Amino acid sequence: MLTLDRVELADIHNPEALVRAIYAQKPDMPIPIPIEKIVLANDIKKVERLGDAPEFVGMLVTDETKSYGQIWVGRDMRPTRQRFTIAHEFGHFLLPHHKQMNYQCSSKDINQGEKGGTPEAEREWEANRFAAELMLPKPQFVKRLGKVAAPCLSHVQRLSTTFDMSVEATARRYLDLAGFPCCMVFSKDGIVTKHPAKSPDFTHWLCVSLNQKVPTISTAAIQGDGLDDFNEIAADEWLATDNRHVPDRIQEQTLYQEDGYAITMLWIEDTGFDEDE
């Protein structure tokens, strides 16, 4: 049974705490998370696929007391993206301070990776945190990652299959949970398509930002196939050096996807000694 005791969840405003409370009720949730079954067991009457709606990719309609709801998702999105979007809408449904009776979420909303400047942007960010935590739950993610000595995008590929989530969503979660100082650059045909995502202990700033070209000597600049080996290049190709201490070299690894899309992981290998000594 996937039915939750919603009364117990009704006052939890923090997305991560809400998901923890859900897993406390359902500790044996199957992996990959059966999101559609979960929402249908919890007062969402219907999940419908919708085409030709360029202004939104996900929508929730509910009543004032959230006694029921209905979810629409864009049917042209990949199935993994649809799964994340359903979880995002379910977040709007369960988070008590998300009070609108109609959420129409654009692709930008589903990508809202930070608090943002408006209350609306903050709600979208919260719904994304809820979806990431629900679909890629921390304890299961860490357990299935296992003990690894160094980061590798093969872990991301493997976990994305395990959890039936997109490589991008899994890569973002990997940064948060794997414990390596890494950064992910998302590109298409050598142009950066999204704000680079960093792990909490990756303290450097990139010298390449949104809509700019990746460094010409980087593996991100070429059209490859599948998962590349690690490549070591001068760190200042990627990192901003103005008044900052940066290492000399940086490791990069690129995963080539379809249609020119690529994810490049940057990793500063801990050499085990302090250069200042």
Ligand SMILES: [Zn+2]
């Ligand atoms: Zn939303």
